[in-house]
Amino acid sequence: MSIPWADIGAVSTAGLSAIATWGAWLAARRSAKTAEAVARIERQRWHADLTPQFDISIERSESGRAALSIRLVGPLPLGRLDEIAVRIVSSDDMDRTARLPGGPTQEDLDAQVWGPCRFTHGADGADENGQTVAPFSLSVGTGRPFSIERTRPPHWQEGPDVERRWRDEWLNAPMRLVITCTREEFEPWVVPCDVEVPTAVRVRWLN
Missing domain, CATH: 1.20.5 (Single alpha-helices involved in coiled-coils or other helix-helix interfaces)
Known part of the structure; x- marks a missing residue:
């Protein structure tokens, strides 16, 4: 074979x-x-x-309120942001979870601004609780102001000195923001910011 x-x-x-x-x-x-x-x-x-860089400050106004100035300062190659969403978050790190029967609900706790300042309802598209404003766009080198006011104590807190105790609680606390930024073809950026409340504004709000 x-x-x-x-x-x-x-x-x-x-x-x-x-x-x-x-x-x-x-x-x-x-x-x-x-x-x-x-x-x-x-x-x-x-x-x-390309993480957005902001210059944020609070300026005193003559209306009893104040203005939060937000400027997009860089980086230059970023060029612009298509949408900027600003939210005020708690100025401290307390866990505010509803636990007590008959106490404030989780909805009540979430609706309260826990800090010295909130956006003025009715201005700049601010929501009812003063936590957010309407989204907006900016180019690098530009900015815009937003009306803010002193926060008020929660409706469930009582007592003749509730206003004073509330002001004292946030006397030296910053206004804490979380800024979510979007631009076409990029994943969103989330930028946290602590904004100092100037002495002049604090003194005016204490009076």
């Missing part, structure tokens, strides 16, 4: 070709994964480099 060397050679060649093809596919897949990882790292680095 003769050995079909030609057939064996053909099978061997086909096998080697298949191995080579598989090796090339595996190398291409690894290369694609490496390129994807590099691109992802580069996107993350670029996203971090």
